[in-house]
Amino acid sequence: MHQKNLWQDNSKEKITFSNLKKSITTDLVIIGGGFTGCSAALSAAKNGLSVTLIDQKIGYGGSGRNVGLVNAGLWMHPEKVESILGLAAGVKLNKALATAPDLVFSLIDSYEINCSANRSGTLHCAHSEKGLKDIQLRFKQLSERGAELELFDRQQTQQRTGSSKFFGSLFNKKAGIINPLDYCLGLARAAKSYGVNIYESTIATNIQSINNDWLIKTAEGTIKAKMLLIATNAYQKPIEGLNPSKYTSVQYFQVATKSLPSDLVKSVLPNGEGCWDTASVMSSFRLDADNRLIIGGIGNLGHSASKIHTNWARRKIESLFPHLKNIDIEFCWHGRIAMTGDHIPKILRLGSNAYSVFGYSGRGIGPGTYFGKAVSECLISGDETSLPVDPLDYYQEPFSKIKAGFIEFGATAIHLL
DSSP: OOOBOHHHHTOOOOOOOOOOOSEEEEEEEEEOOSHHHHHHHHHHHHTTOOEEEEOSSTTOSGGGSOOOEEOSSOSSOHHHHHHHHOHHHHHHHHHHHHTHHHHHHHHHHHTTOOSOOBOSOEEEEEOSHHHHHHHHHHHHHHHHTTOOEEEEOHHHHHHHHSOSOOSEEEEETTOEEOOHHHHHHHHHHHHHHTTOEEESSOOOOEEEEETTEEEEEOSSOEEEEEEEEEOOGGGOOOBBTBOOOOOEEEEEEEEEEEEOOHHHHTTSOTTOOEEEEOOSSOEEEEEOTTOEEEEEEEOOTTSTTTHHHHHHHHHHHHHHOGGGTTOOEEEEEEEEEEEOTTSOOEEEEEETTEEEEEOOTTOOHHHHHHHHHHHHHHHHHOOGGGSSSOOBSOOOOTTHHHHHHHHHHHHHHHHHO
């Protein structure tokens, strides 16, 4: 099936930008127009900096291919985060990202971003008895840290999802769903309203540090800046003078059905929550604003065996919702996730007043928005203690290509069953 991205096809935030064809000077240059870059640009401009942002296309990468679930925290249990980072640093990150949905939805409201936002909550669905124990543990740990959650039993979960396949679910009423591309474009529009210079079809080819300034060369222009942020995440292209970010590249695909008939709409997610499950090879499902059912899972649609993934998606729809057995699929697409070995996002120092941010490991909307704002504020103040994680001078991701191949092989094998 030919790839076609639902979010691109149905975007309501219509905004485009020209390419850079001159030399300019700015306080902050940002490379990467996803959630992190656009959030950083907006925050920095609101705080008085002159800002220039460049990318191939705003929302071109993972931000425009995202599932669109606006969740708090990371994938891991909060105690796991604290054990990896140490108690104080773990508590700091957990507290920061607990507020991420509030930040996202406040930006949507403040700038009237037309991204089909629906703050009906999200459901973490237990696919097995083991999965049920997992969400019960999450409920305990998160509740102890102040999260307002509800634990639903099997019957309640069936009422919420319309599917009998789950053993229970964890409901976060402060979370929600969006069209992720429109959210990203809306952030860019808001940033532009504060004077941010945004250029598309503009790729950095060379980066140099000269006398405490940064010089970025593109095909037809140059940018001189006091501060630099690399926010390309899993879509960084080679740039002379810059070492590439280290992460494991994981592919996540989605398919979307045609709009559900009116007599079936109330039988699938009647309250509009976004959902994902507890399986090792995770899957997600949600409706869009036009009542299309969107099913996602780990997998690359760009190789010869990719039909295995789309066939699995059809079977998944039938398994979850038997009455949708013959529903047509209209869209399918995939995107790259930058996964780190410990699933903790990284902030890497690149030199004087320069950082790279990457590694959201599939939880990009809330953390990306939060990290972008935090890094911009740090660049202004010079206070790194305000960052959600301690910045690193060096980071490696051992065996990343092997791990990426193993993950894709495993997902393909499971989807074949």
